[in-house]
Amino acid sequence: MSVVEEFEEKLPRSAKMAFGGAQLAGSILGNISMVAITYYYNIILGLSATWIAIGWVIFLVWNTLNDPIIGYLEDRIHSEKYGRRIPVIRFGAPFFALTFIICWIPLVDINDQFALFLYFVFVLFAIDTMITIILMITWLLPAEMAISSKARGNLMTYGGVASTIASFLSLAVPILLFTGTERKGINLDIIILMTIIGIICGIALFASSYYITENKFTVMEEPMGFIEGIKTTFKNKAFNLYLIPYFCFYFAQQVLGTAVFYYLDFVLQVGGLLALLPILVFFLMLILFLPVWNKVVLKIGLKNAFMTSLIILGIGFTAFILIGWVYITAFIGLMVLGAAFSGFYLMVQMVFGDVVDYDELKTGKRREATYAGIEALVQKPAISIAPAVFIWVVLAFGFNEHASTQTANAQLGIMLAFTIIPGIVLLIGGLCVKFYPLGGPEWMKQKEELKKIHEEKEAKYLQMLKEKGVI
Numbered sequence: 001m002s003v004v005e006e007f008e009e010k011l012p013r014s015a016k017m018a019f020g021g022a023q024l025a026g027s028i029l030g031n032i033s034m035v036a037i038t039y040y041y042n043i044i045l046g047l048s049a050t051w052i053a054i055g056w057v058i059f060l061v062w063n064t065l066n067d068p069i070i071g072y073l074e075d076r077i078h079s080e081k082y083g084r085r086i087p088v089i090r091f092g093a094p095f096f097a098l099t100f101i102i103c104w105i106p107l108v109d110i111n112d113q114f115a116l117f118l119y120f121v122f123v124l125f126a127i128d129t130m131i132t133i134i135l136m137i138t139w140l141l142p143a144e145m146a147i148s149s150k151a152r153g154n155l156m157t158y159g160g161v162a163s164t165i166a167s168f169l170s171l172a173v174p175i176l177l178f179t180g181t182e183r184k185g186i187n188l189d190i191i192i193l194m195t196i197i198g199i200i201c202g203i204a205l206f207a208s209s210y211y212i213t214e215n216k217f218t219v220m221e222e223p224m225g226f227i228e229g230i231k232t233t234f235k236n237k238a239f240n241l242y243l244i245p246y247f248c249f250y251f252a253q254q255v256l257g258t259a260v261f262y263y264l265d266f267v268l269q270v271g272g273l274l275a276l277l278p279i280l281v282f283f284l285m286l287i288l289f290l291p292v293w294n295k296v297v298l299k300i301g302l303k304n305a306f307m308t309s310l311i312i313l314g315i316g317f318t319a320f321i322l323i324g325w326v327y328i329t330a331f332i333g334l335m336v337l338g339a340a341f342s343g344f345y346l347m348v349q350m351v352f353g354d355v356v357d358y359d360e361l362k363t364g365k366r367r368e369a370t371y372a373g374i375e376a377l378v379q380k381p382a383i384s385i386a387p388a389v390f391i392w393v394v395l396a397f398g399f400n401e402h403a404s405t406q407t408a409n410a411q412l413g414i415m416l417a418f419t420i421i422p423g424i425v426l427l428i429g430g431l432c433v434k435f436y437p438l439g440g441p442e443w444m445k446q447k448e449e450l451k452k453i454h455e456e457k458e459a460k461y462l463q464m465l466k467e468k469g470v471i
């Protein structure tokens with residue numbers, strides 16, 4: 001017997017597949033650019049590690065400020081024809097693809113460190129703006145498309161598989177292109193492949209917008225003012241507690257994404273296919289455990305399952321410093337990390353949906369994008385701080401970006417930054433979930449009440465369209 005019993009809620013398969021497709025295409029564009037850009041500009045194009053770290057710190061300011069503003073504006077979109085979310089995906093897709101492509105084409109003299117630094121900061125600003133505009137929408141769609149944990153969990157199985165494939169490709173493509181070779185400087189193969197990826201993902205993102213569903217009745221709601229919306233959001237206790245593990249995970253994930261290239265190249269000293277195999281194992285475990293975590297959610301509840309995944313992640317990262325030095329045993333550590341990552345990937349948007357549901361019950365308004373924008377006040381600093389912290393730690397241990405092999409001390413610095421630091425951060429995040437308030441039978445009753453509220457809003461919306469002669 002599961003710990004929760006919920007009402008039946010179904011989504012058309014086409015909508016679920018479209019959501020998965022949007023997640024896949026958008027995540028590939030966003031993940032490759034954010035994960036591989038440090039290594040690309042540092043090792044391939046030759047930008048100094050010091051300039052890289054400074055660039056990420058400067059970027060932190062823009063990265064933090066733009067999301068609440070864009071989130072607020074996206075909640076104010078009122079299109080009776082398209083809705084609030086679909087037009088952003090449909091008309092933003094070509095610009096997202098174009099911005100991704102220019103990340104890999106340095107339009108300055110790469111021998112001029114300052115010019116290359118300015119271009120690095122420029123592409124960080126440009127790609128992050130498009131990531132914010134598009135991925136903020138794909139992130140909040142589960143909260144728009146379903147209410148129950150069961151329906152959201154089923155939807156996130158599609159999204160989880162798509163995100164996992166995207167994350168794998170986001171590491172696999174740069175690993176195969178960047179590691180184990182002497183591909184330094186401007187490389188036409190890299191530019192051509194990244195251009196093809198950008199075009200394909202842009203088309204897929206555009207096409208998905210024709211099948212995604214959303215609650216169009218929200219266009220009738222009068223949005224809150226900007227300041228009032230921010231104040232109201234931070235009064236949501238569940239949201240404030242959710243932000244702590246959210247920051248911890250994205251800090252650890254960005255460390256993993258940044259460090260893995262240095263780890264494979266300079267600690268395990270493998271490249272090409274040998275470098276790809278342990279990453280493949282990690283993502284296979286991530287996919288295989290999605291249905292497992294879905295069952296865990298139904299068995300022990302979303303809150304407890306979410307906390308468990310974070311604690312396992314923290315232990316897995318911390319223990320990796322003991323077994324990650326050898327190629328064979330590294331597989332074991334990556335299998336554990338993959339299984340634990342799977343839980344967070346499945347559940348984080350479900351938890352976010354609950355937070356927004358709770359807000360709607362309190363305010364009567366549906367404000368996913370506002371929440372996603374303010375959520376980014378935590379996520380984006382984590383994404384910016386993590387690579388800077390990693391770079392500073394490895395430099396403190398004597399890392400030399402101009403050397404093809406590193407000293408034992410530099411290798412230790414890579415491992416400490418890669419394992420212990422994110423491991424401790426994740427354990428803190430997992431323990432904080434203990435105080436998260438949304439869970440149990442009482443919360444399920446409130447969600448049933450929310451379903452009735454949505455049905456009433458839908459009826460009013462349809463009546464409005466009839467009165468206008470639209471239907």
